[in-house]
Amino acid sequence: xxxxxxxxxxxxxxxxxxxxxxxxxxxxxxxxxxxxxxxxxxxxxxxxxxxxxxxxxxxxxxxxxxxxxxxxxxxxxxxxxxxxxxxxxxxxxxxxxxxxxxxxxxxxxxxxxxxxxxxxxxxxxxxxxxxxxxxxxxxxxxxxxxxxxxxxxxxxxxxxxxxxxxxxxxxxxxxxxxxxxxxxxxxxxxxxxxxxxxxxxx
Numbered sequence: 001x002x003x004x005x006x007x008x009x010x011x012x013x014x015x016x017x018x019x020x021x022x023x024x025x026x027x028x029x030x031x032x033x034x035x036x037x038x039x040x041x042x043x044x045x046x047x048x049x050x051x052x053x054x055x056x057x058x059x060x061x062x063x064x065x066x067x068x069x070x071x072x073x074x075x076x077x078x079x080x081x082x083x084x085x086x087x088x089x090x091x092x093x094x095x096x097x098x099x100x101x102x103x104x105x106x107x108x109x110x111x112x113x114x115x116x117x118x119x120x121x122x123x124x125x126x127x128x129x130x131x132x133x134x135x136x137x138x139x140x141x142x143x144x145x146x147x148x149x150x151x152x153x154x155x156x157x158x159x160x161x162x163x164x165x166x167x168x169x170x171x172x173x174x175x176x177x178x179x180x181x182x183x184x185x186x187x188x189x190x191x192x193x194x195x196x197x198x199x200x201x202x
Contacts, residue, residue, distance in 0.1 A: 163193025
């Protein structure tokens, strides 16, 4: 029987959060690679990252064995969904394809109960994790370095991606915090996100 591929979908906003979304997916994949896992991190090629504030998705996959579906360009069944801008939960089915028992991580200064009001299929979740990444790091800086195929001059996880990844570790066992610290530039924000994350089990 083939190993289960863990699928992680990241929702962000075009241009203003394109790098942050990519850093979340790449940071997660790079940390998992340090743990001997097989990984992928990539953009959704249907989305329009060059349109300001348009919802877009980034993906990561983690597996104990070689990933066979390397050329499937969407995560059909994410078990973890990360939302870099809380307003995206209004009017978008961010949990699309998720099976029962998933985890939602949201960048917000609100309580999990407040976010759950906007999730019509919240019964799919086993937990929700909220972290105020903006409060920890400030606004996302629009940066085009690190675009797919480009050189990242700023560094992976220099901004809001770091506390979001820290919060992810609080709510899941996908990767170890020390392996994220080895690949993320803003280690202080990573640890603050981990400490300040609010996890609600459902």
